[in-house]
Amino acid sequence: GSSWSYIGPDGERMWPKKYPFCGGVFQSPIDFHNDILQYDSTLLPIKLEGYDVPFTEEFVLTNNGHSVQMSLSPTMSVGSLLSKYSAAQLHLHWGNQKKQEGSEHTVGGRHFAAELHIVHYNSDKYPDFQTASDKADGLAVLAVLIEIGSFNPSYEKIFSHFQEVKYKDEKTLIPGFNVQGLLPDQLDEYYRYEGSLTTPPCYPSVLWTVFRKPVQISEKQLLDLETALYSTQSNDPAPLEMVNNFRRVQEFEERLVSVSFRQ
Ligand SMILES: NS(=O)(=O)c1cc(-c2ccccc2)cc(-c2ccccc2)c1
């Protein structure tokens, strides 16, 4: 919850003053457009291990003032990368009910409605995600682009708890469920590049995997996401809605994004 925001005097243009990496190299998110994409036949389908978490286990859902995040169990991991990356947490980025374009990554200059990030850390090399978070090979984030369409029962397992975490620092418990249900059914088609945390401290420590295929949630589910949460604590006399919590796309010069698919 430290002193940064997406709007006003602590907004993203000011981030580099307190968080120097935010003005540095390899910053995320970026726009995916044809002339920076390069097919890479060595990119394997993403393998998920331990994502089907039994309902006897519990996830902690927290309003951290910038997003809504769900802690994940370290038995969840991503295979098919050079090291084993164990899950730390997931969270979302979104717009507002008047401008439903809150994804962080864009495709051909177009925003999707929202974006899910599942953050993993290199558990082969580092004891926990805090230690890993500023190391070049420390983090791997799986990103899912979200568009409006049919109702999504997997996202509803999280969204149905929003009323319990309306305000900053509120937490609630969610029974385990198959987190793979939050991802598209095609894990073999994705964009891959080396980037950064999209929030302060913006460490250039993230191997990004952005799935090509978006998932769908209903108009009502998106409205819940855009209207249920506040960035401020429950007793704050000046409540602030948690909206537009996405960073603008960053300059991406002289670099290419690898893609696992041919156009
Ligand atoms: N958007 S992101 O994926 O780059 C991201 C990663 C992590 C993160 C999580 C675990 C380990 C290390 C880094 C935390 C945030 C975050 C979002 C809202 C408020 C504060 C922090 C965001």
Ligand SMILES: [Zn+2]
């Ligand atoms: Zn994120």
